[in-house]
Amino acid sequence: MASLSIRDVYKTYPNGVPVLKGVNIDIEDGQFLILVGGSGCGKSTLLNMIAGLETVTKGDIQIGGKTVNNLSPKDRDIAMVFQSYALYPSMTVRDNISFGLNIRKVPKGEQDQIVSRVSKLLQIEHLLDRKPGQLSGGQRQRVAMGRALARDPAMFLFDEPLSNLDAKLRIEMRSEIKLLHQRLGTTIVYVTHDQIEAMTLGDRIAVMKDGIVQQFGAPQEIYDSPSNLFVAGFIGAPPMxxxxxxxxxxxxxxxxxxxxxxxxxxxxxxxxxxxxxxxxxxxxxxxxxxxxxxxxxxxxxxxxxxxxxxxxxxxxxxxxxxxxxxxxxxxxxxxxxxxxxxxxxxxxxxxxxxxxxxxxxxxxxxxxxxx
Ligand SMILES: Nc1ncnc2c1ncn2[C@@H]1O[C@H](COP(=O)(O)OP(=O)(O)OP(=O)(O)O)[C@@H](O)[C@H]1O
Ligand SMILES: [Mg+2]
Missing domain, CATH: 2.40.50.140 (Nucleic acid-binding proteins)
Structure with a gap:
């Protein structure tokens, strides 16, 4: 079970600036949560706290009903895809995908099976022997997702995974991510500043501004019943x-x-x-x-x-x-x-x-x- 509960969470960075000011979000196992908001509102900070890459100043983060505030990232059973993809340039696609498996000493035969399953799912089988430098942006993005999928985690965390792609590819990859979620049913937390991505992908959307969740709900609910002017103007194009x-x-x-x-x-x-x-x-x-x-x-x-x-x-x-x-x-x-x-x-x-x-x-x- 990988439900996610964020209970009254605060974050102040060591420089003393408060960045998250009492965030509450609850999603069920298998739901697709979107964190959306303008630049600097605290989306990546919150995602990194869920991942365990940032400490929690106050409050509780629970995964599958268990408080994870003090668990290291590797013990949280999550996989993260960053905006920058963070691929190893000197390794082949195959080695990039199996990197985490190697570290966890998964037997070679099993690794090959996983790489084969994941690369089929993402349609990158023909790219396995190439290096990241020989791939297009969209292909690199797929490899980064492949590395996350290879882990078969309880939860995926995505930080603006499509923002480096051109408009057409973004739309293509958007439906692929949705399809992937439909097939795998794994809980996803997905950060974006794009309100269309938020509307089209999410089961639940948290609209954030200045470290505060302005509204949390289903996409249609947020579209039809925005709770304040900010949310009303942020979601929908052309705007309300x-x-x-x-x-x-x-x-x-x-x-x-x-x-x-x-x-x-x-x-x-x-x-x-x-x-x-x-x-x-x-x-x-x-x-x-x-x-x-x-x-x-x-x-x-x-x-x-x-x-x-x-x-x-x-x-x-x-x-x-x-x-x-x-x-x-x-x-x-x-x-x-x-x-x-x-x-x-x-x-x-x-x-x-x-x-x-x-x-x-x-x-x-x-x-x-x-x-
Ligand atoms: N390590 C840090 N130390 C101090 N302040 C930080 C740190 N990381 C982020 N911040 C500040 O916290 C705020 C929120 O940053 P965050 O990266 O979470 O925003 P974001 O919503 O992801 O924005 P973007 O859409 O631009 O990625 C910003 O004002 C940022 O300058
Ligand atoms: Mg960010």
Whole structure:
């Protein structure tokens, strides 16, 4: 069993700077955990603490229900893949993969079997006699993974393993890692600053900022229900629209005042309760680009969910399957996804359909979610 529990973990480096400030994360055996966040937020520090390469200042790290704070890396039954791959340049691929097995004095015959199994899995059988210098970036990455797989550990730790690859290869290797996880079922902790990698790979995502986990949950939960402005803006591309405006009474419910330069109006909001107390105050409405669309994309426009708002189109960006339309709302730029057939034109007016059924609201001061 390799569940992982991170209990109220703090890290201060010897220079006195606090880097992790009370991190709590729990995953079950076999889950794929993503640590995601901007540069310097403490992702690698946390991963290195799980690996045993950094000490724990305060708190507990448990693997399979056992506290490992004082266990050396070799006694933790984990294998790590670094961003730099850390291959031995003078050794062949075969020797790189079997290096750890050799150290642990695994019999030669068994080593050959493991190398053969792993290189087949990663499709690098034809590269076994080459040296790292004779490999492409993607091939080196596979060898580094092969070395980790050869160990058959209880947990894999990956620190930005794809960041040295070009865009196309990254996407290929991303699905391979996912496939590998599906086949092996081994617990994985994976560090990335790429929110798309986080969304596509993880069973659970911990979004970090300044040494604090801002939100921990399943990808869809984080996408649909971000707990604060930072998480909302970090996950999703193009990012969630933030429209600041005043809450007003609207019939028996509430609405948000909108001004697009072309028209002033009120957007009905599907909230009451908590939001009623904000009437007359400013809030930030969070709406994903795919929730603002054209009449053609908005099926059942009479379902009461879509509300037409006239805007002036700033810029358009065709992506193929849909076209991004940029416009001004309440003095800020928003982005919407429309059907290419809607044929939006810059500098022209257009009616955009706002679907607020998945809208979220934030307090502009605390930046926390209100509703
Ligand atoms: N050995 C160290 N001594 C002192 N400070 C350190 C040490 N290692 C990292 N730091 C600091 O701790 C903070 C977190 O670093 P860490 O490497 O964990 O960030 P990260 O989230 O992995 O960033 P990146 O995405 O750039 O890799 C940074 O401010 C960094 O400067
Ligand atoms: Mg790092």
């Amino acid at each position: 629209n933030f429209i600041q405006g005043k809450v007003v009474e609207q019939g028996s419910g509430v609405g948000l005042e909108l001004d697009t330069g072309v028209k002033r109006g009120v957007l009905n909001l599907p909230f009451d309760g908590a939001v009623k107390s904000h009437v007359g105050k400013e809030v930030i409405l969070g709406l994903r680009p795919e929730r603002i669309t054209d009449t053609r994309n908005a099926h059942n426009v009479d379902d009461g969910k879509h509300q037409p708002i006239d805007v002036k189109v700033d810029v358009i960006e065709p992506t193929g399957p849909d076209t991004l339309v940029f416009a001004q709302v309440n003095g800020k730029r928003i982005v919407s996804r429309v059907h290419p057939g809607a044929n939006p034109q810059p500098d022209q007016n257009m009616s955009l359909m706002f679907d607020v059924s998945k809208a979220v609201l934030f307090d502009p001061e605390t930046e926390q979610r209100i509703a």
